[in-house]
Amino acid sequence: MATTNDLKNGMVLRLDGQLWQVMWFQHHKPGKGGAVVRTKLRSVESGKTVDKTFNADVRVEVAVVDKRTMQYLYNDGTSYVFMDTGTYEQLEIDPETVGAAKNFLLEQQEAIIATNEGRVLYLEMPASVELEITYTEPGVVGDSATGRTKPATLETGHEIQVPLFINQGERVKVDTRDSSYLGRVKG
Structure with missing residues (x-):
């Protein structure tokens, strides 16, 4: 208390x-x-x-909330499986608890899992992640001067809006809170 x-x-x-x-x-x-x-x-x-x-x-x-850094392993179709890297203990989390974080999860990526009395409460992602663009319309010379955007599909399957000059195969930084484009990742 x-x-x-x-x-x-x-x-x-x-x-x-x-x-x-x-x-x-x-x-x-x-x-x-x-x-x-x-x-x-x-x-x-x-x-x-x-x-x-x-x-x-x-x-x-x-309430006592236990936060542990865990590594995302895979989605088995009904739940998301995470592993504690220290104990190798695996934890299955239902899609409702994972929520919008599924749009940014890649295998082997780490996330913070918060639990209370053995029950998973929520998943904390980093503020931003770096992902590859798997599909977007090609950029056109001269498109960098305007503030317009176009849809782009990330390697997780999630679609975001990116500037017109971004091309397929580029890595971009994405805000995990609102799915906004933050910039190119220099390779």
Whole structure:
């Protein structure tokens, strides 16, 4: 147990039987009355975000979340299989838990797996990944001056928007949070 004065970003709380991750918090002392702690919480289960205000010094239950770096091995059709590189223990994760991270997963790639009481909560990808473009329309000389984009398919099968001058076979850096193109990878 901790108090609302001990809150930190990233901490996971158990409120009303559900797990909530603290995304943001602020201690606030109004002119009248007692101090409060304003928070923005994200549900670990559904991803829903809510604003919640607590009185200062209220006791909250902190959930123990174990984060381990694991290596992605393969998708067997029903689940994604990861391996702990230290113990060689394998863990199967359902597609709903993997979510949008599947768009950026390549075999042998590492990701952080968060668990609570043996149950997988979520998968943390790096902020950006480097992937190869497997298909896109060819670039045309002079296309680099405009800010227009075209669709391109990554080696994972995911489609993103890239500038017109990007060609098939090039490696690009992609933001895993919003699938945006970040730049070419110098080879």
